[in-house]
Amino acid sequence: MGSQTLxxxxxxxxxxxxxxxxxxxxxxxxxxxxxxxNLAERIGCSHGSIxxxxxxxxxxxxxxxxxxxxxxxxxxxxLRPPGKKIDPxxxxxxxxxxxxxxxxxxxxxxxxxxxxxxxxxxxxEKPHHAYKLLRGVVAQCxxxxxxxxxxxxxxxxxxxxxxxxxxxxxxxxxxxxxxDKKKLIARVIDNAAAGLLAESPG
Amino acid sequence: MGSQTLxxxxxxxxxxxxxxxxxxxxxxxxxxxxxxxNLAERIGCSHGSIxxxxxxxxxxxxxxxxxxxxxxxxxxxxLRPPGKKIDPxxxxxxxxxxxxxxxxxxxxxxxxxxxxxxxxxxxxEKPHHAYKLLRGVVAQCxxxxxxxxxxxxxxxxxxxxxxxxxxxxxxxxxxxxxxDKKKLIARVIDNAAAGLLAESPG
DNA sequence: AGCTTTTTCTGACCACTGGTCAGTATTCTA
DNA sequence: TAGAATACTGACCAGTGGTCAGAAAAAGCT
Numbered sequence: 272m273g274s275q276t277l278x279x280x281x282x283x284x285x286x287x288x289x290x291x292x293x294x295x296x297x298x299x300x301x302x303x304x305x306x307x308x309n310l311a312e313r314i315g316c317s318h319g320s321i322x323x324x325x326x327x328x329x330x331x332x333x334x335x336x337x338x339x340x341x342x343x344x345x346x347x348x349x350l351r352p353p354g355k356k357i358d359p360x361x362x363x364x365x366x367x368x369x370x371x372x373x374x375x376x377x378x379x380x381x382x383x384x385x386x387x388x389x390x391x392x393x394x395x396e397k398p399h400h401a402y403k404l405l406r407g408v409v410a411q412c413x414x415x416x417x418x419x420x421x422x423x424x425x426x427x428x429x430x431x432x433x434x435x436x437x438x439x440x441x442x443x444x445x446x447x448x449x450x451d452k453k454k455l456i457a458r459v460i461d462n463a464a465a466g467l468l469a470e471s472p473g
Numbered sequence: 474m475g476s477q478t479l480x481x482x483x484x485x486x487x488x489x490x491x492x493x494x495x496x497x498x499x500x501x502x503x504x505x506x507x508x509x510x511n512l513a514e515r516i517g518c519s520h521g522s523i524x525x526x527x528x529x530x531x532x533x534x535x536x537x538x539x540x541x542x543x544x545x546x547x548x549x550x551x552l553r554p555p556g557k558k559i560d561p562x563x564x565x566x567x568x569x570x571x572x573x574x575x576x577x578x579x580x581x582x583x584x585x586x587x588x589x590x591x592x593x594x595x596x597x598e599k600p601h602h603a604y605k606l607l608r609g610v611v612a613q614c615x616x617x618x619x620x621x622x623x624x625x626x627x628x629x630x631x632x633x634x635x636x637x638x639x640x641x642x643x644x645x646x647x648x649x650x651x652x653d654k655k656k657l658i659a660r661v662i663d664n665a666a667a668g669l670l671a672e673s674p675g
Numbered sequence: 676a677g678c679t680t681t682t683t684c685t686g687a688c689c690a691c692t693g694g695t696c697a698g699t700a701t702t703c704t705a
Numbered sequence: 706t707a708g709a710a711t712a713c714t715g716a717c718c719a720g721t722g723g724t725c726a727g728a729a730a731a732a733g734c735t
Contacts, residue, residue, distance in 0.1 A: 277702085277703090278702065306693080307692080307694085318694090
């Protein structure tokens with residue numbers, strides 16, 4: 272037990288070291304920018320060793336993405352104040368801002384999750400956790416008649432497309448002469464939400 | 474003269490052959506998927522020859538992107554019926570649909586133009602032609618008081634972000650369980666435009 | 676015609692990539 | 706301490722983008 276623990280402890284430590292070094296480099300220049308050899312050199316082991324912990328580059332970055340997105344899901348879930356009932360439309364706007372902010376803070380993970388083409392994969396691609404959370408709030412908006420008649424998925428996808436648009440443009444075209452970025456983000460989100468609202472009563 | 478012409482004719486022909494073969498391959502799997510060697514093999518020349526016509530891979534694909542986007546600009550410009558005055562908001566919606574359609578038809582060019590990270594470039598990135606066209610129509614919407622008070626660039630960027638969002642998601646996540654794609658595109662665009670409108674008079 | 680210059684083109688070469696694997700070094704077990 | 710299990714290295718593979726000396730071909734000139 273204790274003996275095995277020592278070995279496994281080292282193993283876990285190296286795994287974390289790899290992940291952290293990878294995250295750092297990876298968030299700078301994106302997926303293609305970092306090589307396994309380069310990564311190994313930073314850590315101080317042979318590049319072969321990395322493959323003892325991760326099947327390939329994709330799996331390594333998949334791990335990072337998963338970690339990052341667990342963080343996003345947490346952030347989104349925490350937006351709903353416990354106990355208090357919150358206007359779902361307000362919640363949606365808050366979630367939108369949190370989503371964009373997350374993307375800008377984790378551009379590498381964002382790129383990998385939503386932008387990178389996976390050469391092999393023709394898999395049907397299940398909706399991710401964040402999408403399900405979004406869908407839940409949208410369902411509430413529709414159930415409470417805050418939204419006009421529209422299907423849950425249609426509304427959710429309209430909103431996702433919108434926040435993804437501003438997020439990815441700000442990540443990948445950072446040197447474009449943007450108007451004030453904060454205001455722009457807010458405008459984009461408000462705009463998308465407003466369009467889905469039911470005619471204001473009265 | 475005539476002698477030089479013969480040589481240059483061959484040269485131009487090869488150039489076009491390269492571009493066309495590149496476009497075909499490139500539109501399938503994106504920038505990273507195609508190698509210069511592979512390309513040369515398809516054409517039937519050594520990969521070194523390609524560098525006689527294009528400085529590097531980036532320049533080659535830059536040419537393709539330019540060609541594609543010239544096409545987009547044409548399509549957008551042609552939307553305005555000659556002579557007739559057209560409601561600028563209607564025009565905007567039409568342009569939005571044309572933009573998305575263009576992206577879906579030229580995913581490779583779209584990827585290169587708006588998504589790929591250029592490792593070297595920290596250049597300020599001038600707005601492209603299509604953006605300027607968009608800006609013109611938006612300016613008209615504002616001048617004619619069809620839009621609420623908002624700066625031209627802010628409104629233009631809100632619209633661009635929106636159409637980019639749906640375009641890039643449909644390109645890069647084609648296997649997501651989308652609602653009806655056509656309707657979704659229309660909803661996204663209408664939604665964005667609606668949010669910018671002035672309160673309906675009366 | 677020939678001879679020379681200019682242009683086109685090839686294939687070997689460079690440093691790099693992701694990934695594998697036989698052989699070695701280390702650690703655990705008994 | 707001997708033997709089994711694990712961790713690790715570094716050479717190796719096929720591929721990448723890009724370069725360049727030298728071969729081949731075309732053009733210009735007398």
